[in-house]
Amino acid sequence: xxxxxxxxxxxxxxLTGLAGVATLNAQSTLDLRINELLVHNDSNYVDDYGRHGxxxxxxxxxxxxxxxxGMYLTNDLQQPTKYRIPKGQxxxxxxxxxxxxxxxxxxxxxxxxxxxxxxxxxGVLALYDASGKTLVDSVKIPDQSQHDVTWGxxxxxxxxxxxxxxxxxGSSNLTASPITGGERFxxxxxxxxxxxxxxxxxVFLALIVLFLFFKxxxxxxxxxxxxxxxxxxxxxxxxxxxxxxEINAAIAMALYxxxxxxxxxxxxxxxxxxxxxxYSPWSSKIYGLRRNPR
Amino acid sequence: MEQATSFIGFVIENLFHFxxxxxxxxxxxxxxxMILIGLVFIYLAIAKEYEPMLLVPIGFGILMGNIAFVPGxxxxxxxxxxxxxxxxxxxxxxxxxxxxxxxxxxxxDFSALISNPKLILIGxxxxxxIFGAYCIALMLGFSPMEAGAIGIIGGADxxxxxFLSSKLAPDLMGAIAISAYSYMALVPVIQPPIMRLLTNSKxxxxxxxxxxxxxxxxxxxFPIVGLLLTCFLVPSGLPLLGMLFFGNLLKESTxxxxxxxxxxxxxxxxxTILIGLTVGASTQATSFLTPKSIGIFLLGALSFVIAxxxxxxxxxxxNLFLKDGNKINPLIGxxxxxxxxxxxxxxxxxxxxxDKTNHLLMHAMGPNVAGVIGSAVAAGILLSFLM
Numbered sequence: 150x151x152x153x154x155x156x157x158x159x160x161x162x163x164l165t166g167l168a169g170v171a172t173l174n175a176q177s178t179l180d181l182r183i184n185e186l187l188v189h190n191d192s193n194y195v196d197d198y199g200r201h202g203x204x205x206x207x208x209x210x211x212x213x214x215x216x217x218x219g220m221y222l223t224n225d226l227q228q229p230t231k232y233r234i235p236k237g238q239x240x241x242x243x244x245x246x247x248x249x250x251x252x253x254x255x256x257x258x259x260x261x262x263x264x265x266x267x268x269x270x271x272g273v274l275a276l277y278d279a280s281g282k283t284l285v286d287s288v289k290i291p292d293q294s295q296h297d298v299t300w301g302x303x304x305x306x307x308x309x310x311x312x313x314x315x316x317x318x319g320s321s322n323l324t325a326s327p328i329t330g331g332e333r334f335x336x337x338x339x340x341x342x343x344x345x346x347x348x349x350x351x352v353f354l355a356l357i358v359l360f361l362f363f364k365x366x367x368x369x370x371x372x373x374x375x376x377x378x379x380x381x382x383x384x385x386x387x388x389x390x391x392x393x394x395e396i397n398a399a400i401a402m403a404l405y406x407x408x409x410x411x412x413x414x415x416x417x418x419x420x421x422x423x424x425x426x427x428y429s430p431w432s433s434k435i436y437g438l439r440r441n442p443r
Numbered sequence: 444m445e446q447a448t449s450f451i452g453f454v455i456e457n458l459f460h461f462x463x464x465x466x467x468x469x470x471x472x473x474x475x476x477m478i479l480i481g482l483v484f485i486y487l488a489i490a491k492e493y494e495p496m497l498l499v500p501i502g503f504g505i506l507m508g509n510i511a512f513v514p515g516x517x518x519x520x521x522x523x524x525x526x527x528x529x530x531x532x533x534x535x536x537x538x539x540x541x542x543x544x545x546x547x548x549x550x551x552d553f554s555a556l557i558s559n560p561k562l563i564l565i566g567x568x569x570x571x572x573i574f575g576a577y578c579i580a581l582m583l584g585f586s587p588m589e590a591g592a593i594g595i596i597g598g599a600d601x602x603x604x605x606f607l608s609s610k611l612a613p614d615l616m617g618a619i620a621i622s623a624y625s626y627m628a629l630v631p632v633i634q635p636p637i638m639r640l641l642t643n644s645k646x647x648x649x650x651x652x653x654x655x656x657x658x659x660x661x662x663x664x665f666p667i668v669g670l671l672l673t674c675f676l677v678p679s680g681l682p683l684l685g686m687l688f689f690g691n692l693l694k695e696s697t698x699x700x701x702x703x704x705x706x707x708x709x710x711x712x713x714x715t716i717l718i719g720l721t722v723g724a725s726t727q728a729t730s731f732l733t734p735k736s737i738g739i740f741l742l743g744a745l746s747f748v749i750a751x752x753x754x755x756x757x758x759x760x761x762n763l764f765l766k767d768g769n770k771i772n773p774l775i776g777x778x779x780x781x782x783x784x785x786x787x788x789x790x791x792x793x794x795x796x797x798d799k800t801n802h803l804l805m806h807a808m809g810p811n812v813a814g815v816i817g818s819a820v821a822a823g824i825l826l827s828f829l830m
Contacts, residue, residue: 331587331611331829341581341590345574348824349567355673355820356567356813362668363560366661 178215178278183286184208184248185301185313185322188268188294194250194318196263202254203268206318207276209243210306217241219279222251224266226273230281232257232264246305250318270294469511473728481505481723487628494628494785497601497719501624504723520724531721534616537609539718540602541686546711547602547815548666548690549703551783555809557661558654561761562771562806566813568757569779570821572597572750576742577825583738588612591825593739596623597746598818599630599782603683605722607822611829617725618736622743624722627782633744634751634777634789641755642773646762647797649772651806659695666691673820680823687819747780754779754810771806778807781814 185206187193194204205222209215218236223229234241238261243249250262253274257265268274268290275287288310291300299316303309304323315324338344462468484502488495507527512518520527533539556562577594585593592612595604596619604623608616626633666688674681693703725731755776762770774794778787790807 329588329830330827331591334828335581335587339581341574341578344828345571345578348574348821348828349571351677351824352570352817352820353564353567355676356563356817358672358676359669359816360560360563362672363557363563363661363665366664367557367560367655370658370661 177211178217178220179283179285180209180211181215181217181220181243181276181285182208182210182302182306183274183276183288184305185299185317186253186268186274186288186290187297187299187316187318188270188290189296191296193297193299193316196252196254196259198259200254202252202256204318205251205253205264205268205274206301207243207249207251208302208305209245209247209249212245214242214244217243217249220285221277221279221281222264223275223277224253224268224272226275226287229275229277229284231266235261248319248321464513466511469513471511471728473732474509474511476732477505477509477726477728480726481509484625484723494624496715497624498628500716500719501621501723504720505621505726506723507720508724508727519727520721521727521730527721527724530717531725533714533717534605534721534725535609535613537606537682539714540606541682542714543602543711543718544683544819545686545690545706546714547783548687548692549694549707550711551687551691551694551812551815552808553665553691553812554657554662555654555805556812557657557665559652559806559809562775562809563813563816564761565754565758565771565776565779565810566781566815566817567779568776569750569754569781569810569814570598570817571753572599572746572748572780573818573821573825575749575753576746579745580738580742583742585735585738586612588829589615591829592616592619593742594746595619595818595822595825596626596739596743597750597780598814598821599623599627599747599750599780599786600815600818601627602718603818603822605718606683607825610826614730615735615739617722617731618739619743620722621726622740625740626743626747627785630747630780630782630785631789631792633747634780634786635793637748637751638755638774638777638789638793641752641759644797646759646773647794648801649770650798650801651772651775651803652769654805654809659697662695663692666695669816673816677820677823677827679826680819683819683822684816687815750780751777772801772803775803775807775810778809778811779814779817781811781818783811783815784808786814787811 183205186204188203190201190203193201196202196204207217216236217234218238218241220234221230221232222234223231225231240261241249252259252263253266253268254263255265255267256263270290271292272290273287274290276285277283278285288300294300295312297316299313299318300310301313301317301322303311303313305321313322317324334344335341466474481502481504484498484505487493488498488502508520514522517523517525518527519525520531522528573594574597575594576597577590580590580593581587588611592604592608592615595607598604601620601624605616605620608619612619669691670685670688673684677684690703690706693699693706755773757779758771758773758776762773765771772790772794775787775790778790780786787804787807787810791802791804794801794803
């Protein structure tokens with residue numbers, strides 16, 4: 150029995166560990182996506198030096214901050230570790246659902262966001278994790294890229310690539326203001342009756358499932374009880390009183406005081422008075438002299 | 444002489460400067476109205492004992508929030524860096540409501556529900572108030588997200604209302620929270636007339652079977668199964684439902700007594716103080732006294748009426764399918780409105796008016812706690828549909 154318990158606990162811990170790994174992977178560097186890029190920058194986005202260079206936008210599709218430090222960007226799949234993004238930099242920490250722009254201008258001395266390679270038509274751009282072995286994301290650059298028009302995902306982190314109507318370095322590729330679920334709902338259900346029916350249905354469904362479970366459980370337990378008529382179930386046995394010693398002492402004292410008419414006039418109040426000690430300077434000195442001199 | 448004159452001038456100038464900073468100089472009629480409302484809350488709480496645990500902190504918070512001041516000194520609740528702003532963070536980010544639910548879970552006994560599971564359905568029916576108010580709010584021109592946040596008042600659950608409105612309509616949160624707590628306190632006034640109106644003399648004296656004894660196993664299973672079943676269906680209700688059921692497991696497992704005691708004692712007390720005070724203080728007249736707030740108060744009242752009606756009528760409908768002896772007293776239908784335990788107490792009081800020996804409190808606690816689950820599920824649905 151004990152062996153089974155140990156096995157169960159071990160299995161649970163392993164499952165938890167596996168789930169943990171899955172969760173870590175679910176919201177980590179693997180959630181980074183190459184989101185938008187521009188190969189031929191003639192009169193588009195300008196870097197801090199006033200130059201027009203090719204640029205790449207990385208999107209953090211996770212719902213937590215992800216640090217890109219230690220990862221690799223490359224334009225050559227045979228050389229995955231071409232540019233290592235420096236570690237321990239605040240700028241490489243991308244907040245949830247945010248963006249970071251790198252300059253593919255082959256000027257790495259200009260700062261950590263300036264890569265040591267350039268983008269080429271028909272080439273490839275890839276993002277590798279810190280091991281330099283796991284490919285996080287890659288994109289094939291069109292053979293004849295348009296000038297000053299970016300090649301990007303239609304939706305941030307989505308699968309469909311296209312030439313974007315607007316250049317959006319460091320911001321969402323969706324330039325139209327997003328429609329909330331509520332606005333979508335109101336378009337088809339302006340008075341809310343549909344929502345009421347669906348939502349009440351779901352509330353009922355959730356609670357009906359609970360109802361059925363406990364109905365069945367009660368029924369099943371009743372049957373078991375009927376099967377073992379003479380056996381007294383552990384749960385039905387009267388619980389042994391587990392009153393603490395302090396409570397017993399308080400009850401005993403209250404009874405004693407009540408019996409001897411010592412109780413207070415107020416209800417539910419038990420007063421314990423300190424024994425008075427008459428003061429004299431001598432007694433004070435005596436208290437002071439009790440401690441042995443060192 | 445000249446020096447003395449300039450000194451007096453300097454003092455007078457500074458005195459006027461000081462006066463300009465006092466609340467008297469910045470007071471508006473709105474502030475006075477809000478202070479009056481705060482005083483009424485405190486009066487109701489202390490003199491009438493209407494939800495004192497909530498109305499005293501909220502009422503005092505309203506007084507604090509409506510001391511008129513010159514902005515820019517990190518005093519007000521909406522000023523970044525002020526102490527009140529830090530405390531308000533728990534409200535604006537929806538942190539306090541799940542913690543309150545943890546305490547509620549640790550102090551709630553679901554036995555009445557487990558012994559008679561069909562009472563769960565009453566808790567679902569009473570959520571009609573939420574969606575009824577949602578529809579009316581939409582018709583009155585509120586945006587869908589605002590309508591959803593206003594509708595949740597009908598769930599009669601303060602923490603749920605704060606949680607949802609902080610996500611859907613943060614600007615209306617103060618009005619929604621105040622409205623929800625006010626009507627929860629007024630449950631003994633709002634519900635009885637509706638209950639009397641919708642029931643006949645025969646229905647009011649229906650005697651229900653005494654609930655069976657619930658085993659420890661069932662009590663332990665309830666929070667686990669409850670969490671899995673409801674949150675698999677509505678994951679967006681996880682912060683509230685997860686904490687509610689976790690608190691209940693702490694209580695029912697009986698091996699985590701210290702944790703349960705903390706959750707239902709010091710923890711919930713601390714969070715109640717913080718949530719009450721900051722929600723009250725968030726009702727600054729400048730942002731609170733708007734036509735929208737008045738609309739929210741009207742809709743809040745209406746949602747309570749609809750919820751009570753929904754619960755009572757559902758029981759009557761349900762009774763059509765139940766055999767004699769198994770029928771439910773419709774006077775416990777109002778208890779689906781999850782103002783725990785006030786609405787259950789109303790069932791008991793109204794029931795006793797017609798039959799002194801018919802005690803409905805135990806039965807009413809079933810739909811009452813089911814209402815807590817139901818309103819959290821409804822909040823999850825609104826969140827997932829409207830966000």
